[in-house]
Amino acid sequence: MAEQLINEQPELGPGLRMIRRRRWFLWALIIAYVPAIWLSLELTGSDMVTGGVFAVWLIFVCIAIVLGALAKCPRCGNYFHVHGLTLLYLRKCLHCQLHVSADKHK
Numbered sequence: 092m093a094e095q096l097i098n099e100q101p102e103l104g105p106g107l108r109m110i111r112r113r114r115w116f117l118w119a120l121i122i123a124y125v126p127a128i129w130l131s132l133e134l135t136g137s138d139m140v141t142g143g144v145f146a147v148w149l150i151f152v153c154i155a156i157v158l159g160a161l162a163k164c165p166r167c168g169n170y171f172h173v174h175g176l177t178l179l180y181l182r183k184c185l186h187c188q189l190h191v192s193a194d195k196h197k
């Protein structure tokens with residue numbers, strides 16, 4: 092069992108790092124929403140410009156959601172966050188239950 096885990100680590104690492112990067116990209120965008128809208132209103136005082144900021148933010152969030160949804164599990168090869176029509180950003184693969192940081196825990 093231990094040998095099997097050691098042998099799996101090099102294969103899982105790059106795939107899990109990519110999934111973590113995509114998850115952080117989405118979280119960073121969600122966290123940046125309120126400061127971006129507030130900053131836009133403070134600097135410009137314009138609803139039109141703030142609407143533009145919101146539109147750009149929304150486009151980036153859609154891209155981040157699609158990138159996260161298309162991330163494939165390095166162990167089972169299925170979509171990490173998608174099972175059927177269900178999109179869930181859980182920390183485990185929806186198919187094989189591989190944890191998103193399984194390569195860090197030995």
Ligand SMILES: [Zn+2]
Binds near residue numbers: 166171184187189
């Ligand atoms: Zn999996």
